[in-house]
Amino acid sequence: MERAQIMIDNSSDLNEILKYSLKMSAQKMRTLAVFDLDSTLFNVSTRTQKILEQFAHEYELDDLKTIEILHSDWGIKEALLRKGYKDEEHKELHTNLRDFWFQRFFSNEYLHYDVPYAGAIEFVLELAATGAEIKYLTGRDVERMGRGSKEILLKWGFPCTDEQLILKPHRSQDDELFKRDWFIQLDREHYHKIYFFENEPVNINAVLEHCPDVEIIFLDTTHARKQTVTAKIQRIPHFKRS
Numbered sequence: 001m002e003r004a005q006i007m008i009d010n011s012s013d014l015n016e017i018l019k020y021s022l023k024m025s026a027q028k029m030r031t032l033a034v035f036d037l038d039s040t041l042f043n044v045s046t047r048t049q050k051i052l053e054q055f056a057h058e059y060e061l062d063d064l065k066t067i068e069i070l071h072s073d074w075g076i077k078e079a080l081l082r083k084g085y086k087d088e089e090h091k092e093l094h095t096n097l098r099d100f101w102f103q104r105f106f107s108n109e110y111l112h113y114d115v116p117y118a119g120a121i122e123f124v125l126e127l128a129a130t131g132a133e134i135k136y137l138t139g140r141d142v143e144r145m146g147r148g149s150k151e152i153l154l155k156w157g158f159p160c161t162d163e164q165l166i167l168k169p170h171r172s173q174d175d176e177l178f179k180r181d182w183f184i185q186l187d188r189e190h191y192h193k194i195y196f197f198e199n200e201p202v203n204i205n206a207v208l209e210h211c212p213d214v215e216i217i218f219l220d221t222t223h224a225r226k227q228t229v230t231a232k233i234q235r236i237p238h239f240k241r242s
C-alpha cells in the first residue's frame, strides 16, 4: 500500500530533495547527487528497438519487424520469447540476434536512440540550480561509450563536463564493484548529503552495504533480475512530478 502511493506520486520525494539541497546550500553545506544513466535517467528500450529493426531488415525477417520492445524488457531475449521464439527451438536466431544487439547496444553510435525518462532533465537542472553538485556514475566504459554518453547528455540539455561523467575505465570491470568502490573512495566527509539514483538492485545493495550514509533512490524501471531491493529506501518509476 505504502509502495503504491509512492509509485503514483513522486512529487513529495523529489521536491523534498530539492528543498533540502537548497537549505543546505544556504548554510554553505554541500550536496552531491549521483545519477546512473541506463534505465535511470534514460529509457534504453528505444535503443534496443532500433537494433532489432536493423537486424530484421538486414536478415529480411519480417516477423521480427512487428516486435515491440517494452520498457520493462531487459536486453533483447524477452522480446523474442514473447513472439514465440523459444531459445531451445531457435538457438541460432537467439545467438545471432544477441551478438548483433551486443555489438551495437554498447556503442557510442546507438546511444542517440535513448530517451530521458519523464521529468529527468527538469529534475537534474532544478537540483543543480539549488547548488547541488551533479555527477553521472555509469557502468558504460570509456572506450565503447564515453564519447556518445557525453554527447547525448549535452544533446538533451543535462549539465555535463568531463569531471561530472564517470565511466568504467575498462569494459571488463564489474559494474557493481566499480560503483561500490567509487563511493568507498569518494571523500564523503566533504559532503553533508549524498544522493544516488540507480535502477540496478545489485549496485544498490553493494553501495548500501558499504556506504550506508549514501541515500539511495531506487528507479523501479527495469533491471537484470539478479537481486531485489529489500531495504526500505525510496523507489520511483521516473522523475515526473505532478
Ligand SMILES: [Mg+2]
Residues within 6 Å of the ligand: 036, 037, 038, 039, 040, 198, 199, 200
Ligand atoms: Mg542502470
